[in-house]
Every structure is written in structure tokens, then in C-alpha cells.
Amino acid sequence: MTARRVASIPHAVKRAVVAHARREAPKECCGFLIGTGARVDLAVPMSNVDPRPHTGFQIDPSEHIAVRRVIRQVLPNAGIVGVYHSHPSGPAAPSPRDIAEAHYPDWIFLICGRAGRVVRAYRIRRGMATPVAIRWRPAERPRRKR
Ligand SMILES: [Zn+2]
Numbered sequence: 001m002t003a004r005r006v007a008s009i010p011h012a013v014k015r016a017v018v019a020h021a022r023r024e025a026p027k028e029c030c031g032f033l034i035g036t037g038a039r040v041d042l043a044v045p046m047s048n049v050d051p052r053p054h055t056g057f058q059i060d061p062s063e064h065i066a067v068r069r070v071i072r073q074v075l076p077n078a079g080i081v082g083v084y085h086s087h088p089s090g091p092a093a094p095s096p097r098d099i100a101e102a103h104y105p106d107w108i109f110l111i112c113g114r115a116g117r118v119v120r121a122y123r124i125r126r127g128m129a130t131p132v133a134i135r136w137r138p139a140e141r142p143r144r145k146r
């Protein structure tokens with residue numbers, strides 16, 4: 001079992017997740033966190049195909065396959081390191097269903113609660129959710145090659 005690590009997430013990812021949550025409200029939004037280990041570099045919005053999207057989320061399986069393919073092609077050293085979703089009127093904490101349906105013990109589960117006012121991270125292992133501290137990184141200057 002790995003030690004608890006601090007998740008490093010850019011402010012831009014938080015802004016993107018909160019904006020997505022607000023766009024989808026009162027439905028839950030969802031998406032993947034792409035990066036390496038506990039370092040998140042970007043958030044990719046996915047469609048919530050849950051039949052009851054106001055109280056749960058299910059990432060569109062075909063989009064899941066497509067995003068994995070794109071990552072392999074353009075970011076071979078990165079991967080899906082977590083998933084984000086929103087609780088439009090609930091707290092930024094995993095619901096019993098989130099815990100029951102979490103099958104990736106190393107993933108970061110980022111939850112945007114209460115209309116985007118709170119964003120928290122967890123790891124969910126063996127039916128237990130543990131809070132993960134977040135270090136919000138400032139924007140990095142893009143390095144351009146011409
Ligand atoms: Zn949830």
C-alpha cells in the first residue's frame with residue numbers, strides 16, 4: 001500500500017472542473033484527470049450517461065475508450081490518474097454509491113460540491129474514502145517551440 005501523497009493539481013484544472021459542474025447543474029458532471037501518479041496535468045470532460053444524472057454519474061464507456069486511445073498517442077508517459085465529478089446540491093464528499101462503485105484504488109477522486117464552492121480529493125480503497133490533501137499549482141508558462 002502506497003503512502004498517502006499530496007495531489008498536485010493546477011488551478012486551471014480546478015477552474016475547468018468548477019465551470020463544468022456549473023454548466024451541468026442540476027445534473028452531475030464527470031470527467032477524467034490526466035497526469036502521472038499524484039500529479040494531475042489536465043481535466044477532460046466526459047458525458048454523464050447515468051440514467052439518474054441528478055444523483056449519480058457514469059462516464060460514457062465509448063468516450064472512456066476514446067480518451068485512453070488519445071492519451072496513448074499524444075501523452076505516452078501520462079495516464080488517467082483520477083476522476084472528477086460534481087454534487088450540485090451535496091457536499092464535496094463521496095456518496096455511499098461513489099464508494100461502492102470505486103474500482104481504482106490509486107485514483108484521485110476529485111469532487112466538486114455545493115455548486116462549485118468546495119473541491120476536495122479522496123482515495124477510495126476497500127470501501128473506505130480517505131481525504132487527500134491538494135496542492136493547487138499556479139499556471140505554468142507554456143514552453144513554445146517554433
Ligand atoms: Zn458522487
